[in-house]
Amino acid sequence: MTLLYRSTRGTADTALTASAAILQGLSPDGGLYVPTEKPQLDLNLNDLPDLTYQQVAYKVLSAFLTDFNDDELKACINAAYDDKFDDNAIAPVSHHGKDFYLELFHGPTIAFKDLALSILPHLMTTAAKKQHFDKQIVILTATSGDTGKAAMAGFADVADTQIIVFYPKQGVSAIQKQQMITQPGANTHVVAIDGNFDQAQTNVKEIFNDDAFKQEIAAKGYQFSSANSINIGRLVPQVAYYFYAYGQLIKQAAIQPGDTVNFSVPTGNFGDILAGYYAKELGLPINRLICASNQNNVLTDFFDTGYYDRVRPFFTTTSPSMDILVSSNLERLIFRAVGSDATQTSAYMHELETAGHYQIKPETLSFLKETFSAGSATGDADAQAIASVFKETGFAIDPHTAVAKAVADQYRETTGDDTPMVIVSTASPYKFPNAVLSAIEGHDETTDGLDAIAQLKDTINVPLPPAIQKLFDAPVRHKMSVNANEMKETISKILKIR
Numbered sequence: 001m002t003l004l005y006r007s008t009r010g011t012a013d014t015a016l017t018a019s020a021a022i023l024q025g026l027s028p029d030g031g032l033y034v035p036t037e038k039p040q041l042d043l044n045l046n047d048l049p050d051l052t053y054q055q056v057a058y059k060v061l062s063a064f065l066t067d068f069n070d071d072e073l074k075a076c077i078n079a080a081y082d083d084k085f086d087d088n089a090i091a092p093v094s095h096h097g098k099d100f101y102l103e104l105f106h107g108p109t110i111a112f113k114d115l116a117l118s119i120l121p122h123l124m125t126t127a128a129k130k131q132h133f134d135k136q137i138v139i140l141t142a143t144s145g146d147t148g149k150a151a152m153a154g155f156a157d158v159a160d161t162q163i164i165v166f167y168p169k170q171g172v173s174a175i176q177k178q179q180m181i182t183q184p185g186a187n188t189h190v191v192a193i194d195g196n197f198d199q200a201q202t203n204v205k206e207i208f209n210d211d212a213f214k215q216e217i218a219a220k221g222y223q224f225s226s227a228n229s230i231n232i233g234r235l236v237p238q239v240a241y242y243f244y245a246y247g248q249l250i251k252q253a254a255i256q257p258g259d260t261v262n263f264s265v266p267t268g269n270f271g272d273i274l275a276g277y278y279a280k281e282l283g284l285p286i287n288r289l290i291c292a293s294n295q296n297n298v299l300t301d302f303f304d305t306g307y308y309d310r311v312r313p314f315f316t317t318t319s320p321s322m323d324i325l326v327s328s329n330l331e332r333l334i335f336r337a338v339g340s341d342a343t344q345t346s347a348y349m350h351e352l353e354t355a356g357h358y359q360i361k362p363e364t365l366s367f368l369k370e371t372f373s374a375g376s377a378t379g380d381a382d383a384q385a386i387a388s389v390f391k392e393t394g395f396a397i398d399p400h401t402a403v404a405k406a407v408a409d410q411y412r413e414t415t416g417d418d419t420p421m422v423i424v425s426t427a428s429p430y431k432f433p434n435a436v437l438s439a440i441e442g443h444d445e446t447t448d449g450l451d452a453i454a455q456l457k458d459t460i461n462v463p464l465p466p467a468i469q470k471l472f473d474a475p476v477r478h479k480m481s482v483n484a485n486e487m488k489e490t491i492s493k494i495l496k497i498r
């Protein structure tokens with residue numbers, strides 16, 4: 001059986017194979033690709049403790065990407081999950097205090113997006129061959145800090161690709177910026193914009209939907225695709241680490257096969273937690289998925305009330321990858337929650353784009369609340385979580401992980417639920433050294449960037465990851481900065497099409 005993918009805003013009769021959907025990235029009607037039916041996963045929970053990360057990834061990807069053959073999938077997986085990760089487990093689960101932490105920061109950019117973006121270039125180039133693709137792929141990406149670097153690390157010097165990354169000039173950490181502007185690769189292009197992530201993401205989507213511009217670049221031998229989690233090839237690999245985490249809990253004798261677990265997930269664009277939902281749909285015994293937001297708590301309000309409202313103050317926080325008011329991947333969940341009704345989904349998204357808000361029906365909200373809980377943490381609560389975890393366990397967590405920890409604690413206190421809790425730890429503390437230092441030391445740190453890294457190392461006594469060590473000598477390669485409304489013209493200049 002070949003699993004096909006349809007748009008959340010279109011009809012099922014225009015469905016594509018997985019390889020075609022991966023190449024296209026975003027549907028021409030503006031929707032996101034989702035499976036037309038439930039994938040068939042050949043995986044027994046009892047076998048999970050004995051499987052490597054690569055073996056779990058193969059099982060999951062085989063269910064979703066059915067037009068890739070075994071050899072193609074195994075080649076992509078082996079190329080992605082190799083010694084570029086500094087832990088052989090790829091995504092180990094550690095236990096600190098009363099919580100388990102799924103450590104997704106052992107890759108080349110020390111953030112969770114490495115798990116998907118290490119494999120996406122291989123999936124995409126394999127898909128291009130399968131589709132007899134004759135154009136150069138242009139990866140167009142907006143980033144709130146982590147996607148850009150992880151995507152460039154994956155696509156750097158990959159044949160027949162270019163990658164253009166836009167990031168908010170004032171909306172990423174000093175280390176995130178340093179990682180991006182020092183990225184090597186003849187095909188990598190990094191552009192700072194005067195604006196926030198939502199503006200960058202909205203403009204990227206508009207460029208994807210600009211038919212005249214797409215025809216113009218096609219005439220020059222290019223086609224756009226995306227490395228954001230709007231691309232199904234980016235989202236699907238994330239499902240694997242939920243199954244792998246469950247296997248590690250069994251292996252550590254924390255649970256028995258079939259026991260339920262909770263995952264607290266720090267999320268802004270909703271891709272990471274949506275992957276957890278897909279895992280549950282495939283049979284993983286998840287009790288609650290806890291959607292953890294920072295001060296930009298648009299998702300918390302949505303899961304509380306069913307009202308999504310992006311017209312609100314935007315806050316720049318110490319957890320910048322979550323500083324988002326338009327959560328793109330929520331559209332996929334809405335589509336599922338309204339019974340795969342593309343007309344209704346499209347109407348909600350149109351209202352969001354034009355009016356800035358939409359209200360789902362009570363029965364739809366009830367459906368969501370069967371699985372999801374939500375909460376938010378202020379900057380003070382975030383810092384307190386970093387400080388308390390380090391004081392009590394000696395384990396240093398980054399601000400995004402701290403948001404998930406703080407919200408998990410809120411959830412437990414409110415509900416009394418003692419189901420084993422997995423905190424999805426999305427970045428190394430070295431990615432945000434100033435915020436971690438400030439929280440642990442109990443005062444505002446003026447030190448930032450590489451100096452803060454050195455100071456943090458002395459404080460937490462954890463060896464520097466290779467990805468961070470390299471930054472101390474890396475030359476700056478990318479200095480371009482433009483206004484948000486100049487993004488399309490900037491792409492034209494980079495590709496030399498005008």
